[in-house]
Amino acid sequence: MTTTYSVDPGDPDASYLGFWREKHLCTLTTLRPDGTPHLVPVGVTYDPEARIARVITSGTSAKARHVRAAGARGAAVAVCQVDGRRWATLEGRAVVRADRESVAEAERRYAERYGRTPRPNPSRVVIEIALTRAMGRG
Template structure:
């Protein structure tokens, strides 16, 4: 899975490397939003964002229930600066994809993510970006 080409100013790309959390919005099967704080990574070269989580977590179940049309949003904010990444999402437990997600997380946050037995990665093909003051 890879996202569309998205244009981000250098300041926004740099902001997305800081060790902040983001609000992650998925849609429940009834269409209501589920918002939770997460740590994530974003690869600007491929426009792919990654969130590691448990397969049983509500966010992963929401994405899986949405099928190939599942859309999500990640919004990282710091004061009056923010970037929102939107796109289609999918859940995978493919070993190579999990390893890449864990590696990127570890580089960004300088610590490995939690490693539950049911670890999965939500991959977001980012196709729309909003930002302010970057």
């Protein structure tokens, strides 16, 4: 990435995808019921083949509550990471998945990206984001 540009979230160039494979702390922005943004640090994994980003969290977290409140259509969210002048954002509609298979897949991807297995959490869920837009700057 050398300039600000839009990316097809299902077909990113090698530089964009490489940046999402590096170990970086990210942010997730959800909307509170009053419409104000709620921004928190998270770990994010990006699966361009499926056009999905995943965030693991406790099912009782504010971020999970905000996404659930949006209903079946999903919540409009964004995840972003920054490293100096480089940044990348993924946007889409998020839903909360609590089934064991979805959570295990998200934990596996988290461990692969961040180099450590997440601590056990029996109330863990995954916020799964169906990606509609991507952008970045390198």
